[in-house]
Amino acid sequence: MSEQQALIIIAGAIIITQGLRYLGLSIGGLLPTTGRMGAFLNAVPIAILTGLVAPTVFNGGTVTFIGAAITAIVAYYTTNMLAAMMSGIIVVVALRQGILF
Secondary structure (H helix, E strand, O other), rough: OOOOHHHHHHHHHHHHHHHHHHHHHHOOOOOOOOHHHHHHHHHHHHHHHHHHHHHHHHHHHHHHHHHHHHHHHHHHHOOOHHHHHHHHHHHHHHHHOOOOO
């Protein structure tokens, strides 16, 4: 693949991505925010996050499961998402490097 072909592919990806974002923003204001549709739209981000995280947690082994559990516990007690993510990352790295056990 030549450099010119790569640049064309990158430019096309940018145009498509930004076009979809603009389309979502432009028609998003037209959607109802109350009733069943509002409840559905409020539930979508959690459903997507769960669909992305759950397979990794349950297929990643014991270390990944412990890291996710620590992240959930810290998030619940502190409500600080940065602290929760960092604690989970630190625990996973420490367990994989043999620092904790």
